[in-house]
Amino acid sequence: MSAPTNPPSSESSDNLVRIGTRRSALALRQTDLVMAALRAAHANLTFEVSAMATAGDRDKTTPLPALGKGLWTSELEARLASKDVDVVVHSLKDMPTTLPEGCELACVTKREDPRDVLVISKKHVAKGWTGLGDLPKGSVVGTSSVRRAAQLRRRYPDLVFQDVRGNIETRLNKCDAEGEGGYDAIILAAAGLLRLGYGERISQYLDSNTPGGGLLHAVGQGALGLEIRAGDERMRALLKAVEDTPTMVACFAERSVMRTLEGGCSVPIGVETEWVGEGKLRLRTVVVSVDGSRAVEDEATREVSSLAEAEAMGRELALKMAKDGAQEILDEINKGRTSGAALKVGDA
Numbered sequence: 001m002s003a004p005t006n007p008p009s010s011e012s013s014d015n016l017v018r019i020g021t022r023r024s025a026l027a028l029r030q031t032d033l034v035m036a037a038l039r040a041a042h043a044n045l046t047f048e049v050s051a052m053a054t055a056g057d058r059d060k061t062t063p064l065p066a067l068g069k070g071l072w073t074s075e076l077e078a079r080l081a082s083k084d085v086d087v088v089v090h091s092l093k094d095m096p097t098t099l100p101e102g103c104e105l106a107c108v109t110k111r112e113d114p115r116d117v118l119v120i121s122k123k124h125v126a127k128g129w130t131g132l133g134d135l136p137k138g139s140v141v142g143t144s145s146v147r148r149a150a151q152l153r154r155r156y157p158d159l160v161f162q163d164v165r166g167n168i169e170t171r172l173n174k175c176d177a178e179g180e181g182g183y184d185a186i187i188l189a190a191a192g193l194l195r196l197g198y199g200e201r202i203s204q205y206l207d208s209n210t211p212g213g214g215l216l217h218a219v220g221q222g223a224l225g226l227e228i229r230a231g232d233e234r235m236r237a238l239l240k241a242v243e244d245t246p247t248m249v250a251c252f253a254e255r256s257v258m259r260t261l262e263g264g265c266s267v268p269i270g271v272e273t274e275w276v277g278e279g280k281l282r283l284r285t286v287v288v289s290v291d292g293s294r295a296v297e298d299e300a301t302r303e304v305s306s307l308a309e310a311e312a313m314g315r316e317l318a319l320k321m322a323k324d325g326a327q328e329i330l331d332e333i334n335k336g337r338t339s340g341a342a343l344k345v346g347d348a
C-alpha cells in the first residue's frame, strides 16, 4: 500500500472563491474591503486573492488612449474565462461599458464619495490656497483626464491643465515635488484618496453643488464593479450579499448614457446621480469639447425601480443630448483622432 496521500481538503472547490484584482495599492485595498464584506456574509466560504498587473499598469509611457479599451480589465477577464479566478473587483469607472462575451457585471457595492477633488501641492499650502480660485494665472494643474481638463478650462481659462500619470501615490509625489516640471495642484477622485487614507489632502470638492466646482465626475466613479463569468449562478447569488442596489441602479443609468454616446469610441462625459426621495433618480450629464469652448448639459429625474429602467433613462437622456449638440462635439473629437490618439474610456 502506498503512503497516505494528503487527506481530502476540508475545502472542496465549492467553498473556495478566488478573487482577481490589479496589484495597485488602491486595487488591493478595494479588494480587501470587498473580501471582508463577503467573509462577513459567508462564514462558510474561503476567499483567496490573486493579483496581477494589467496593460495599464505595465505601460507607463504610451498615452492611455492608445492602449485601447479594457487596458485595466482585459487580462483579468481572461483569468475569469480560464477559471483561474471566480470574480474580479474593478473600479467601476475603469470598466468599459460593453463587456466581452462571457463576462457579466454581477454586482456593484456601496459607492464611496464619487466627487472629483483638488489637491494643492504642499509647496503652496502654507500660502493659504485652498481652491482653484486661489491659484494664480498660469498655475499648472495635473490631470490626464480629458473630461476633467475640458470642464475646468471653461471655468478657469487662465489655468494650465497638464497630463499626470501614475498611481495615486505617484501623482501626489509629483504634485508635491519642487522645481521644473512640477504641478501646483492636481485633480483626483475623492474615492481613491479616502480609501488609501489621504483624505486630509483634499483641498476642495469640485462637484456641481460646491461653489467654484461644477465638474461632473466620471461614469461609475467611486463605485466598485464585481465581474463574473456570464451566467455563473453560484457567484451571482453569493455576491447579492454585498450589492448596494441604489448604487448599482444609479451606475447602470450612468453607464447607459456613456454606452449610448460613445458608439464604439469613448467620450469626455461627466455625470452626477442622486436619489431624490421615493425611488426617484436624478441624472445630470455633460459632454464637453476638448478645449472647453462648448458643452451640452442636461438633466432628468425619473422614478426608477430596475436596472432596465435605469438603462432606459440613461439611453433616452443620451439621445436627447446627442440631438442637442453633443453629437457635433463627438463627431469633431472622432474626426481629430488618429487611431492611436482616441480619447480613452472612463478616465485616468
Ligand SMILES: NCc1[nH]cc(CCC(=O)O)c1CC(=O)O
Pocket (backbone or CB within 6 Å): 091, 092, 093, 094, 168, 187, 188, 189, 190, 191, 192, 220, 221, 222, 223, 347, 348
Ligand atoms: N483611472 C484611475 C482610477 N480609477 C479609479 C480611481 C479612483 C477611485 C474611483 O474613482 O473609483 C482612479 C484614480 C483617480 O481617478 O483619481
